Amino acid sequence: EPEVTQTPSHQVTQMGQEVILRCVPISNHLYFYWYRQILGQKVEFLVSFYNNEISEKSEIFDDQFSVERPDGSNFTLKIRSTKLEDSAMYFCAGGSGSTDTQYFGPGTRLTVL
Amino acid sequence: GESVGLHLPTLSVQEGDNSIINCAYSNSASDYFIWYKQESGKGPQFIIDIRSNMDKRQGQRVTVLLNKTVKHLSLQIAATQPGDSAVYFCAENIGPGGSYIPTFGRGTSLIVHP
Numbered sequence: 689e690p691e692v693t694q695t696p697s698h699q700v701t702q703m704g705q706e707v708i709l710r711c712v713p714i715s716n717h718l719y720f721y722w723y724r725q726i727l728g729q730k731v732e733f734l735v736s737f738y739n740n741e742i743s744e745k746s747e748i749f750d751d752q753f754s755v756e757r758p759d760g761s762n763f764t765l766k767i768r769s770t771k772l773e774d775s776a777m778y779f780c781a782g783g784s785g786s787t788d789t790q791y792f793g794p795g796t797r798l799t800v801l
Numbered sequence: 802g803e804s805v806g807l808h809l810p811t812l813s814v815q816e817g818d819n820s821i822i823n824c825a826y827s828n829s830a831s832d833y834f835i836w837y838k839q840e841s842g843k844g845p846q847f848i849i850d851i852r853s854n855m856d857k858r859q860g861q862r863v864t865v866l867l868n869k870t871v872k873h874l875s876l877q878i879a880a881t882q883p884g885d886s887a888v889y890f891c892a893e894n895i896g897p898g899g900s901y902i903p904t905f906g907r908g909t910s911l912i913v914h915p
Contacts, residue, residue, distance in 0.1 A: 692844075728809070731837075731845060731890070731905040744902050779844045789835075792844030 690714045692793035694780050700799045704769050709796045711763045711780030721781040721790060722755065722765045770800045811910040820878040822909045824891035829872060833894035836865055836876045840887045886913045
């Protein structure tokens, strides 16, 4: 059964550094999403992506964040200058339609020191 | 049960019992609701969804009930098994023009004792 994969599983970085979180969605999915979950808190929507552009983004997704699907396979989330409060689990998800079931990856744990 | 924005409650049940997890949502304009299961160290896993034009939807061992009058959603798990132990949370679809910006509840921790 196809699944969403994410790398790395754990990323440790220094405050102010750039990080890129990578996701490989299921191949026939067209809609892609990033979420984050701060330890012990709710899953929060960051951004949705369709047809090579951002569809929706939340208030969390400020100018420090960007997404790309550079090669039709990988879907990346870049944080330009990490802050301590960016420490969280980041989940990638994909789906066939805008309101269809979303399939989540296992997440990347980002720790900003 | 949980409410979007409240602290994480816990539900403990015996194996074989039925479990009911509740969720209160805030936006009467929400039109799509999803229940997710999240096991420790894993991403959320879709369980079942329901649209606002329905009151009930059944899946394998799970049933979701929607009461739009009181903005309440519940997940019923029949014959709960130890493998059902996880955090369960609901999500509601809020957004203008039908856009999909889900809002998640904090979750209910289900503990199933063998």
